[in-house]
Amino acid sequence: MTHKQTYAVMLFKEAFEPLGEAIKPFLRSGQFGEYIPCQSVDTNGPLCTLVVDTRSEGTREMTVELQIPYPMIKLIVGSEVEGHAGFVQG
Numbered sequence: 001m002t003h004k005q006t007y008a009v010m011l012f013k014e015a016f017e018p019l020g021e022a023i024k025p026f027l028r029s030g031q032f033g034e035y036i037p038c039q040s041v042d043t044n045g046p047l048c049t050l051v052v053d054t055r056s057e058g059t060r061e062m063t064v065e066l067q068i069p070y071p072m073i074k075l076i077v078g079s080e081v082e083g084h085a086g087f088v089q090g
Contacts (some may be wrong), residue, residue, distance in 0.1 A: 007038040008077045015072035026052055026066060032059055039063070041076055048073055 012031060016023065027034045042049040047067035055061055 001025055005040075005078055005080055006040045007050075008035045008079075009048075009073060010022075010035045010075040010077075011068070011072050012074045015018065015068075019072070023066075026054060036066070041075075041078075043070075 010032070011019075011023075023036075026036050028037055029035075036050060036051045036052060038052050040051040042051075048070055050066040051067060053061065053063055054064055074087060
């Protein structure tokens with residue numbers, strides 16, 4: 001049985017002001033604060049690329065890529081147990 005790797009990315013609180021309302025649809029709340037649940041994280045480039053499942057306004061599911069500057073990222077946690085990446089409670 002293979003497990004799918006998932007990630008949770010926490011941002012510094014100072015990141016929320018410049019990102020504004022644009023980041024809010026991607027945030028979830030966990031035991032230690034807000035985080036972005038991700039399918040994958042690519043740290044090989046000038047920006048950190050996060051692949052995220054989300055819903056559009058019409059509730060249509062879609063996958064998007066977010067590119068976040070590294071200084072905004074506080075923590076990246078990976079887990080093979082879906083819905084549980086350390087500080088993320090299922």
